[in-house]
Each structure stands twice: as structure tokens, then as C-alpha cells.
Amino acid sequence: MRGAIVVDKERCKGCNLCAVACPLNIIRLTQKTVNKRGYAYAEQVVEGMCTGCTCCAQVCPDGCITVYRKR
């Protein structure tokens, strides 16, 4: 089972709760870029490891994360 996330980076406020919730630790906040509002935003840093468990999306306060999963 493979998954992928899409982060609405303009809506993200960089609270880092998704990175804490991710059981595989593959989400990080950006280090050098920020969005229009000046927040570092979340992104999936390791491709190919996500299982699409939706933990990050469920804890995201602003609903920025959309999760896809394919068997």
C-alpha cells in the first residue's frame, strides 16, 4: 500500500503538529522557503515511504493536507 499527501502550502501555518503525528517521520517544515503569509510550511520529505494512514491530515488544525492511497 502506497500513499501520498498534498499540502495546501498557502493555508499551512507551520504548526508542526502533522510532523509530530506522522508515524514514519517523513513530514518536515520547509527550512528555507516560506509561504505568502511568512510561515514555513509542511512537506513530505521522503518520497515512496508514505502509507496514507491520514494521521497528519486528521491532526492538521487547518485541514491543509489531502491524503491519497493506492493498493
Add this chain to the structure above:
Amino acid sequence: MTNQEIIQPENLVYKKPNLLNDKHMHYCPGCSHSVVHKLIAEVIEEMGMEDNAVGISPVGCAVFAYSYIDIDWIEAAHGRAPAIACATKRLWPENLVFTYQGDGDLACIGTAETIHSLNRGDNITIIFVNNAIYGMTGGQMAPTTLMGMKTVTCPYGRQADLHGYPLKMTEIAATLEGTCYVTRQAVHNVAHIRRAKAALRKAFEYSMQGKGSCLVEFVATCSSGWKMTPEAANQWMEDHMFPFYKLGDLKDKGSN
């Protein structure tokens, strides 16, 4: 399998509920209010009550709740949300009516309205977000502030002789005859978010079945008011809030 192959409409497993619109929420990063908003939108959508739900928004951080969830809303004066909800439910009994209140709104200025509405058994749900501080006005002491907790108006920590004791509104509500379902939940991790969503759905269903009033308390964080990162605030809440504000159902009369 590349990400492009996975990111297709047929593989979608989770997205922001449609009722929660795209407007940028004014809440601070990591605020529990946003999670509660999301749960409300999800539950109303799952119940198919989009056109028959009326929310009463409070004064406090959640004052703009009406901007974010696309249902009908009424903005109440400070603390008076249960009174408006009571009238709304009596005039339109087929509607799902709920109030959304913080601790300053519900446990301080609106205590009388809240207790009397719950005691009358109005078929409404009161959603109570308790972060133990006045968040919007700059972090003052609230009735629910813990003993020894520092805020801008009790900089040496809350003391019993000077400030009195924290108020457990949910425990008080559980003793009232009119309440049907009283529960305390949290939304800081996935397990608790799922439990909280189930509790919210149960409360909404009971109030639609006319079983009495329901109170759902969410123990919440205020990372700005507590002056912590969202992650540290969640940890602080687990260590300090949960021992005093114990999670779980306090009363469930509806299942009988």
C-alpha cells in the same frame, strides 16, 4: 509507483470537509479551535444536516466561527449563546442547534445561561472549548485556569486565597436533571480526535432525538496564551490539564 500515479481522485482517502470553506482561519498555528471546527463540519456533513444546522457563535477567539463553516449561524452577545440556542430550537425544532463557546464565555459571563439551559433540558448541544485562559484578549486568568498556572493577570500563578478555585463546568452539568449526555474530550492526537468526533456525533444525535441537552467539553491548548510551541502546549495539556480535567463520559442517559 510515483506520487503522480497515487495522487488521483479515485485514490482520495482524506480531505478537508466541504463544509469548512477555504477562507484562511484567523486562529494561531496549532490552535485546537480549528480542529474542533473541522470535526463539527465533518459530523454535520456525515449526518446530512448541512441545510438544517444552526450554530450560535460566541464572543472570544471563536467569534468568527460563522465565517468558516458554511451553515446558518447566529452571533450571540457575550455568554448568551445558550439563550439564543434555546429560542432557536423551540422555534425550529427540526433543526440541529448547537452553541460553540470558550471558557470565558461559558464558564464566566455566561454561567447562568449555560446552567439554566442545561437544566431545562433544551434539546441543544453546547460545545465548550476549555483552554484555561482568555486567549483573544491577551492571556488573562479565566475561571478554569489551573491552580498555580501563570497568566498575565496572575503572573505568580493562581492562588486559592486570592483568585479562588478553577471551575469544573462539565461536572456541574452532569449533576443537572436536564442533561442527557455530558462528556469531556481532547483533540491533541489522532486517537483522541476520533473519540471526540464520535462523542460529538452522539451529542448531535441525542439533541435531534429530543433526549435533552448535551455538553461536549474539549480540553484545548492556547499556545499563544501559554507562550509555548503547539507541540509543547499539547504536552503541557497532557501533563497538567488532564489530571484535573479528566477525560471521558461523565453522563450518558441517552443510551438507556
